[in-house]
Amino acid sequence: MKKILSSALVAGMILSVGTTQALAIGGPSGAKIDWQIQGKLGAVKLNPYGLAPLTAIIMNNGYVLSNVFVKILPKEDGQIISYKVNDQVLKTYGGIPIFGLYPAYKNKVEVTYTKSAVGSKDETITETYQITTGPVGLTPSGLMMQTGMPFESVEVKKVDKEFSDRLYLINNVPGKMPGRGSQAVWNNPSGGALEWNDSSNAFIVDTKGEIRWYFDSDKILDPGNMYKTGIQMGFRQDIDGALAWGFGQRYVKYDLMGREIFNRQLPLGYNDFSHSLNNAQNGNYLLRVGSSNTKRPDGKNVRTVRDTIVEVDKDGNVVDDWRLYEILDPYRKDVILTLDQGAVCLNIDASKAGQTMSQEELAKLDDSDKFGDIVGTGPGRNWAHVNSVDYDPNDDSIVISSRHQSAMIKIGRDKKVKWIVGAHKGWSDKFKDKLLQPINSKGEKIICEDEYSKCPGYEDDKGGFDWTWTQHTAFIIDSKTNKDILYLAAFDNGDGRGLEQPAIPTMKYSRAVVYKIDQKNMTIEQIWEYGKERGGDWFSAVTSLTEYHDDKDSLLVYSATAGMHIDISKGVTIGDASPELLEFKWGAKEPSVQIKFTGTGIGYQAMPISLEKAFTK
Missing domain, CATH: 2.120.10.30 (TolB, C-terminal domain)
Incomplete structure (x- = not known):
């Protein structure tokens, strides 16, 4: 016999994700998002094209975005990376491109943007996303001096x-x-x-x-x-x-x-x-x-x-x-x-x-x-x-x-x-x-x-x-x-x-x-x-x-x-x-x-x- 989760248990699972995240469980019953999201935008898509592991896209979640500014918050005494993103680039990626993440680190990324949708007022928001990355993954060549990193x-x-x-x-x-x-x-x-x-x-x-x-x-x-x-x-x-x-x-x-x-x-x-x-x-x-x-x-x-x-x-x-x-x-x-x-x-x-x-x-x-x-x-x-x-x-x-x-x-x-x-x-x-x-x-x-x-x-x-x-x-x-x-x-x-x-x-x-x-x-x-x-x-x-x-x-x-x-x-x-x-x-x-x-x-x-x-x- 199939086990059926109680409504209380399901509610507990959703709450465990945290107040800044949402986890929607959907299926053929309707148009729903069934992946984890942060903030008011969509999912964080890490390494979106499979070739640049220290990049990501914060998907637009169906909104039209404009006036975007990105800041990669640095490590202690680290270098801030910040840049504006024009509207054409936002359309190309279907969201906000994130460049310059630290490897093997829980990065904090601050984004400011204006979002708009049919039937709602434009809203300008500043919020912080967390993006965890893996270590640098260069394939070792077989040389004694090479460790898989680009330098020692x-x-x-x-x-x-x-x-x-x-x-x-x-x-x-x-x-x-x-x-x-x-x-x-x-x-x-x-x-x-x-x-x-x-x-x-x-x-x-x-x-x-x-x-x-x-x-x-x-x-x-x-x-x-x-x-x-x-x-x-x-x-x-x-x-x-x-x-x-x-x-x-x-x-x-x-x-x-x-x-x-x-x-x-x-x-x-x-x-x-x-x-x-x-x-x-x-x-x-x-x-x-x-x-x-x-x-x-x-x-x-x-x-x-x-x-x-x-x-x-x-x-x-x-x-x-x-x-x-x-x-x-x-x-x-x-x-x-x-x-x-x-x-x-x-x-x-x-x-x-x-x-x-x-x-x-x-x-x-x-x-x-x-x-x-x-x-x-x-x-x-x-x-x-x-x-x-x-x-x-x-x-x-x-x-x-x-x-x-x-x-x-x-x-x-x-x-x-x-x-x-x-x-x-x-x-x-x-x-x-x-x-x-x-x-x-x-x-x-x-x-x-x-x-x-x-x-x-x-x-x-x-x-x-x-x-x-x-x-x-x-x-x-x-x-x-x-x-x-x-x-x-x-x-x-x-x-x-x-x-x-x-x-x-x-x-x-x-x-x-x-x-x-x-x-x-x-x-x-x-x-x-x-x-x-x-x-x-x-x-x-x-x-x-x-x-x-x-x-x-x-x-x-x-x-x-x-x-x-x-x-x-x-x-x-x-x-x-x-x-x-x-x-x-x-x-x-x-x-x-x-x-x-x-x-x-x-x-x-x-x-x-x-x-x-x-x-x-």
């Missing part, structure tokens, strides 16, 4: 008041995925960089060092499917506040709540995305890829490596491409012969630390059928290693950073080189009139030695100028740039500085640097730098970023592999990378923000995140 510890050394509201997205690459990475290579045609499939993560921290968001990428990656896996890189926040990035054979866009906007395979003529996605001002995306099939002058068909830029529109149609092996000189070898073979981007090999490739070894490689992600010259090998692309709407051009040419280059829509920032040595006659002349603040020429590969700032501070070496992120400072004058920010990693390896590895140093380029007179002036004074401890052999941000007139710098050194005598790495994030007021010599991470693996890039773009505009 964080040290906030300095945050000036003006920057105390910052939220920073951090994108790191902890390392190889034993047992999880797809083990595949391209072989018809040969070459490419398909095997580049380390683990990666993206998370947001506040200025107290607390994690306030992370992306659960396991839901969109499939390590056993080579078309759905790869290192996640090139994160950019679009004008609508959503994040776009790429991995392997795909590029994607999701908003901060985890809602998918698009998830696309690369156009079939291109492959192996990594490093850089640029959300250009014309509404298109510029992706750094390789060519899926290129016929070399010797008749061999190859997939190329990190030397192609493809432009796609909002619907994924190809608009244009820049095949750099046709535009530049893929056989210029001056930089390649001076690279430290122990640290070629993410390919860290301590057994080759301090070694460089000889002329004989390079010639033997060039004569072989070895193609793929190997340092060498010619299409099908890693001769360019482009790690960033940026768009200049002033003249419809792109600026690229080529690590393996130690050069930052501007190229027009007509595929003609406009200028080259880098040592003059080794460029053919075709490019000699594109090489910029260094000048000082008075407009006087700076004379450099060894075909302009060793400038006065190479060894001391007196000359105030040096080129970048194996640099990352050649980013245009848009608000300070016009058709004649362009400001360019870069992270000068510093390997092979002056086209040579130093006598002692600890003599290497990295810099964040800003240049002023007079595009009419073909001159370049170094107007700001930081890092030389930090010496070898701040040296980042690979990755990293320098980027200007309008909202605070500041430069963000991420020295992403600082602290990682290689003991040449033993052929081992000593000390894990300890990425350091810095933010400077424009022109300042000392940072306003200094945050150091440990236990991350290799850092990649970082940037501020705007909640105004995501929820208010």
Whole structure:
């Protein structure tokens, strides 16, 4: 016989939920809500799209909402996250989007809103909701140093008041995925960089060092499917506040709540995305890829490596491409012969630390059928290693950073080189009139030695100028740039500085640097730098970023592999990378923000995140 609950028992169950909550038990008898709700709105839907566990939506419960303001109440001495939500965003989510919850914590969220419904007066309410979250749930990669968290510890050394509201997205690459990475290579045609499939993560921290968001990428990656896996890189926040990035054979866009906007395979003529996605001002995306099939002058068909830029529109149609092996000189070898073979981007090999490739070894490689992600010259090998692309709407051009040419280059829509920032040595006659002349603040020429590969700032501070070496992120400072004058920010990693390896590895140093380029007179002036004074401890052999941000007139710098050194005598790495994030007021010599991470693996890039773009505009 079925047991029937008494009315008194049912009433007791309802009362036990609490005075601020209601639990309606319904069924086919009528239109009722049969889930727990708080306050005067609907249910709290945690992680609404399954990809951003530290987000939620307070459902609108059938009301029309407006004038919404959200405040995530902080832990003791914590950072308040607050933002307005516009009416369009409220309609998109069917309620109030909640961003910035603490993990493994009973969060308190204060919301102010106006609710209206047919036949009732508008009512403006302020109330507090409790939202309990679980711990950070990143899947461990199998590495000894990784715990499932994006870092082991964080040290906030300095945050000036003006920057105390910052939220920073951090994108790191902890390392190889034993047992999880797809083990595949391209072989018809040969070459490419398909095997580049380390683990990666993206998370947001506040200025107290607390994690306030992370992306659960396991839901969109499939390590056993080579078309759905790869290192996640090139994160950019679009004008609508959503994040776009790429991995392997795909590029994607999701908003901060985890809602998918698009998830696309690369156009079939291109492959192996990594490093850089640029959300250009014309509404298109510029992706750094390789060519899926290129016929070399010797008749061999190859997939190329990190030397192609493809432009796609909002619907994924190809608009244009820049095949750099046709535009530049893929056989210029001056930089390649001076690279430290122990640290070629993410390919860290301590057994080759301090070694460089000889002329004989390079010639033997060039004569072989070895193609793929190997340092060498010619299409099908890693001769360019482009790690960033940026768009200049002033003249419809792109600026690229080529690590393996130690050069930052501007190229027009007509595929003609406009200028080259880098040592003059080794460029053919075709490019000699594109090489910029260094000048000082008075407009006087700076004379450099060894075909302009060793400038006065190479060894001391007196000359105030040096080129970048194996640099990352050649980013245009848009608000300070016009058709004649362009400001360019870069992270000068510093390997092979002056086209040579130093006598002692600890003599290497990295810099964040800003240049002023007079595009009419073909001159370049170094107007700001930081890092030389930090010496070898701040040296980042690979990755990293320098980027200007309008909202605070500041430069963000991420020295992403600082602290990682290689003991040449033993052929081992000593000390894990300890990425350091810095933010400077424009022109300042000392940072306003200094945050150091440990236990991350290799850092990649970082940037501020705007909640105004995501929820208010």
